[in-house]
Amino acid sequence: MAEFSTTSGIPVATIKYYLREKLLPAGESETANQASYGAAHLDRLRLIRALIDVGGLSVVSARSVLEAIDSNASLPEAFKVAQRSVSAAIEPGDLEPADLASIDALLEGWHVSPENPGRLAAARVLSAFRGVGQTDERGWYARYAEAALLIAAADLDEIQSRPDRAAKAETVVVGTVLGDALISALRRAAQEHVTSQRYS
Amino acid sequence: MAEFSTTSGIPVATIKYYLREKLLPAGESETANQASYGAAHLDRLRLIRALIDVGGLSVVSARSVLEAIDSNASLPEAFKVAQRSVSAAIEPGDLEPADLASIDALLEGWHVSPENPGRLAAARVLSAFRGVGQTDERGWYARYAEAALLIAAADLDEIQSRPDRAAKAETVVVGTVLGDALISALRRAAQEHVTSQRYS
Numbered sequence: 001m002a003e004f005s006t007t008s009g010i011p012v013a014t015i016k017y018y019l020r021e022k023l024l025p026a027g028e029s030e031t032a033n034q035a036s037y038g039a040a041h042l043d044r045l046r047l048i049r050a051l052i053d054v055g056g057l058s059v060v061s062a063r064s065v066l067e068a069i070d071s072n073a074s075l076p077e078a079f080k081v082a083q084r085s086v087s088a089a090i091e092p093g094d095l096e097p098a099d100l101a102s103i104d105a106l107l108e109g110w111h112v113s114p115e116n117p118g119r120l121a122a123a124r125v126l127s128a129f130r131g132v133g134q135t136d137e138r139g140w141y142a143r144y145a146e147a148a149l150l151i152a153a154a155d156l157d158e159i160q161s162r163p164d165r166a167a168k169a170e171t172v173v174v175g176t177v178l179g180d181a182l183i184s185a186l187r188r189a190a191q192e193h194v195t196s197q198r199y200s
Numbered sequence: 201m202a203e204f205s206t207t208s209g210i211p212v213a214t215i216k217y218y219l220r221e222k223l224l225p226a227g228e229s230e231t232a233n234q235a236s237y238g239a240a241h242l243d244r245l246r247l248i249r250a251l252i253d254v255g256g257l258s259v260v261s262a263r264s265v266l267e268a269i270d271s272n273a274s275l276p277e278a279f280k281v282a283q284r285s286v287s288a289a290i291e292p293g294d295l296e297p298a299d300l301a302s303i304d305a306l307l308e309g310w311h312v313s314p315e316n317p318g319r320l321a322a323a324r325v326l327s328a329f330r331g332v333g334q335t336d337e338r339g340w341y342a343r344y345a346e347a348a349l350l351i352a353a354a355d356l357d358e359i360q361s362r363p364d365r366a367a368k369a370e371t372v373v374v375g376t377v378l379g380d381a382l383i384s385a386l387r388r389a390a391q392e393h394v395t396s397q398r399y400s
Binding site for chain 2 (some may be wrong): 015037039043046047049050053054055074075076079083086087089100108110112113116117118119120121122124126128129131132133134136137139140141143144145147148149150151152153154155156157158159160170171174175176178179180181182183184185186187188189190192193194195196197198199
């Protein structure tokens with residue numbers, strides 16, 4: 001355990017916490033007081049830290065997505081679990097019918113279930129835009145939807161390139177949890193670039 | 201004040217808090233105990249709620265972006281303030297040179313300043329991806345960067361359609377603060393759509 005902590009750079013107390021919370025599987029027992037932690041444990045520990053520290057997941061959400069990786073869940077199932085882990089709990093009843101109608105018009109032709117957390121969250125954002133008087137004179141929202149399709153296609157292509165189900169599910173989870181931060185970050189860099197092109 | 205609270209649906213205590221924190225300008229004094237709040241106050245109150253409730257801004261960050269709207273700040277300046285309000289404070293020194301080299305390679309040809317919060321946040325995400333063994337076999341990150349350019353162009357087109365500097369600055373702020381939530385939400389809907397197309 002002390003060695004595992006040194007190798008990983010994660011304090012022993014944190015590792016024990018992850019073991020107790022069943023995020024990390026127990027090491028192989030060697031004696032009553034010793035267990036060995038191998039490369040798979042180290043990989044899992046790094047994944048836990050990325051999900052919690054960079055992705056902002058709670059321990060409970062991190063456990064759910066790790067279970068989805070370790071289970072025989074299909075990719076659509078893994079997506080559902082990963083999406084729920086990063087989405088605010090919004091119920092259709094929390095939204096005005098007009099908000100849902102706006103988002104459904106925007107996503108016309110898409111195969112999206114009514115309870116998809118993205119559909120509900122997008123309806124909430126469109127409602128907020130409308131509430132502050134913003135409009136999409138130049139197709140703002142539709143162009144976001146087009147960009148979202150490109151991102152999702154990139155996600156799926158990357159997932160398909162992974163060698164087996166477990167690796168695919170891990171990319172589903174990591175991509176869903178960390179991908180939001182990547183696109184938001186790149187958007188800020190792109191805003192500076194496009195602004196400087198237009199206003200210089 | 202009581203009437204303003206009824207019209208807006210926001211409790212008097214909350215309105216007083218926003219007045220005290222200088223998010224909301226004082227009403228026009230009519231008598232020593234009465235002030236009048238007009239349409240501009242109501243619009244501002246709705247904007248404050250959207251920034252805080254949907255955008256997740258702190259009161260301090262909300263005040264900064266409102267000041268940017270009300271000032272004579274140029275659009276690039278308004279973008280800077282808005283971007284800072286939604287970005288984690290990451291210092292270049294917090295990142296490995298290899299992380300910065302990766303992001304700079306991805307953004308080659310873009311006009312992005314070294315301290316752009318998106319550049320630093322993207323470097324951090326790429327570092328997290330690498331730390332958990334993820335790679336971009338199918339151009340994952342480059343395709344995100346392309347999507348980010350489309351989003352930024354949509355943002356700028358929408359901003360340019362607004363009639364005056366104040367309206368443009370307001371769209372910069374609202375778009376920067378709420379746009380992340382919109383693209384993340386649409387990405388989840390798009391993931392379900394693209395998955396169902398490929399795996400059905």
